[in-house]
Amino acid sequence: MIKATNIVKKYGELEVLKNVSLEIAEREVVSIVGASGAGKTTLLQILGTLEKSSEPNKYDTEILINGQDITKLSDKNLSRFRNENIGFIFQFHQLLPEFTALENICIPAFIRKTNKAEAEKRAKELMDYLGVSHRMNHKPTQLSGGEQQRIAVARALINQPKVVFADEPSGNLDSKNAEELHDLFFNLRKEFGQTFVIVTHNEELASLTDRKLVMHDGKFQEEF
């Protein structure tokens, strides 16, 4: 599902990622852990097409997601690729405050030009599955932290992405909501066959994943 070779990221003199390579199979749930500043978020953003690796030609970088080398895509094609293949879940959900839960979930589908009835049907199915249908017409500030994160999960899934990237998804939740969210990832994998790549400081979540990749100073330290 993901095969990346020689990812380098530099900010001026600072080398944040030092020739990182990795392979993640379809339906795998992988965690990326490591000390603050190790480069986890930067790596996730590059794999998720939100950031670009530095000078891919110079470093022979290849980042294959679902068979497509994303380092070769123009910005326009990259946006389309992201919209169709990738879902994101962030620590601070990043729901748009002026829209209802239902509208927030539908946004990626509208960007993909799915018609309203179809998008809303799928959003409602996801909300049912996630147990938040009764909050459909509420705005994000009217929702609890756990509900907000479930809405963000539904938004990440609306276009049926092959892979979901999550950056500290439970970092802002209490332990009960965090545990429920973690269970949800594994249930979603079972139900929809998604691949999950999760950056986390949560040891409990990391220990539940199929594989834990440990980052240290811009490189993978070891694999379990």
Ligand SMILES: Nc1ncnc2c1ncn2[C@@H]1O[C@H](COP(=O)(O)OP(=O)(O)OP(=O)(O)O)[C@@H](O)[C@H]1O
């Ligand atoms: N836009 C940027 N410009 C300059 N330096 C950056 C930029 N983004 C990240 N960095 C630096 O890159 C390094 C890695 O940051 P990154 O956010 O990837 O770490 P992390 O492992 O996710 O840390 P944390 O666990 O604290 O979120 C840090 O030293 C950070 O300051």
